[in-house]
Amino acid sequence: MKPISDVRLGTPKLYANSVGDTWDPAWAADGHLYFPGNDGSGWDGACSNNVFFNRTTGDDLNDLQGETIYCMSEYGGWSDKGPDGCTWKSSGCISIDGVFYFGVARHNYGTSSGDPFRRQTANRASIIRSTDMGHTWARSAQENYDDPMFPDARYATPYFIHYGQDGAAPAIDNADRYIYAVSNNGFWCNGDNYILGRVERSKIGRLDAGDWTFYKGGDGMQTKNWTSDKGQAALIIDNPLKCGETGATYIPGLGRYLLVAWYYPGDPNVETDETRLIFYDAPHPWGPWGEVREVVSSPEGWYCPRVLAKWQRGSGDRVEAVLVAGGDYYEMDKFYRFTILPFTVRAGGEFPPHLPGPATQVVNDDHTGSGLFRIEYSGTWKQNASRGKAYAGSEHFAEAENDTFIVRFEGRRLRWFTSKENRFGIAGASLDDRAETLVDLYTYCVEPQYGRLVYDSGDLAPGEHRFRVRVTGQKNERSRGTVIANDRIEITV
Helix, strand or coil, rough: CCCCEEEEEEEEEEECEEEEECCCEEEEECCEEEHHHEECCCEEECCCEEEEEEEEECCCCCCCCCEECCCCHHHCCCCCCCCCCCCEEEEEEECCCCEEEEEEEEEECCCCCCCCCCCCCCEEEEEECCCCCCCCCCCCCHHHCCCEEEECCCCCEEEECCCHHHHHHHCCCCCCEEEEEEEECCECCCCCCCEEEECCCCCCCHHHHHHHHEEECCCCCCCEEEEHHHHHHCCCCEECCCCCCEEEEEEEEEEEEEEEEEEECCCCCCCCCEEEEEEEEEEECEEEECEEEEEEEEECCEEEEEECCCEEECCCCCECCCCCCCCCCCCCCCCCCCCEEEEEEEEEECCCCCCCCCCCEEEEECEEEEEEEECEEEECCCCEECCCCCCCEEEEEECCCCCCEEEECCCEEEEEEEEEEECCEEEEEECCCCCCEEEECCCCCCCCEEEEEEEEECCCCCCCEEEEEEEEEECCCCCCCEEEEEEEEEEEE
């Protein structure tokens, strides 16, 4: 079979009634998707937990019906830490002969992990099992804490390779005999490499780490090339700081495997609104894995991408498939949702290039004046030219009620970008003297969140327009102040 040679993403669907991330759907025997989620309230505010278990029903990707079927409170409330200073998080999920399995591990957020790159670390992983459609689980949370299956970081983020419905697999690569799972080297985000483990189908339900072996190189069809020692495992993909936790999926229409790695190009505690997705292709679970394409996701910041075994269509040189992801966790009201992303892959060729889009004119915060495409400040606005992570390194700030700035422009769309902080207040934004839209610039993060899209005019009629921002003096009850910042304006002309 020809290698996958190109990828084209479609239009995402974000489910507004879901809150959480790290979704990894398993295609169950009843045809529905079942999967854990992390750090959220699940569907329709069902809970507020570290880990919870969900189901979606339906076949219309734009109208799936989701629900949280078990809140898994034994794994703690949202961001609750244990005596080790860590929280519980889930990893890969799979359905096999009517039984669900997924991984859990202890995670330490990047702001406190001590990692030099401020990555969220993972260790002490176990696999848990449900024989009643996700309502009860074994092993217990306490057993996983006291006696984890995989006690170190090397196999702390296992994601099962998905083949077909309810674990059905073709008689290739010994997939009818073994369950395979990929793990990075112990990071939720920006890991360094991946290894491959496997367990006999007949033994996975024992939840015994001693049943697992790890690929150490050579022909993966031969038993001699597997070892019980994780330390001898071969790196099937080695790309430091670019291997966030993820799994692989078999694409039967192409006879190939697809894995979507991901990473943040900057500090993962700040630059969460841009993720890089790296698509890898291989003829076997053990490889050789080759990079197909790197795609930038912004401003949604999709992460933990998972290609579904369900809803694949096509064969030969083109297959349509579906990817599930979570989004920018510092923009919970917009992107921190269960997200469906259709995409198409090609083998033996590339898609035609996209036509160039309309031009964009950037009006930076220091482009002052009263003419078109200039910012006219009124009141006590002051520039801070030491904001290194803002656009062009500067922003303007004001705190006095009714301080304003105005931009006159000609164009088809305006977008306002600025930072959010835990000391910021609520701005009033208006276009062409219409009623104000209140824009909350507060974030719970202890560090500034730079370059956030906070206002979008949508399509505008031709002609001159006037955009106005006002300091309202109001604030979120959790905010420490009422400051308003201005980073830049982007205008589609």
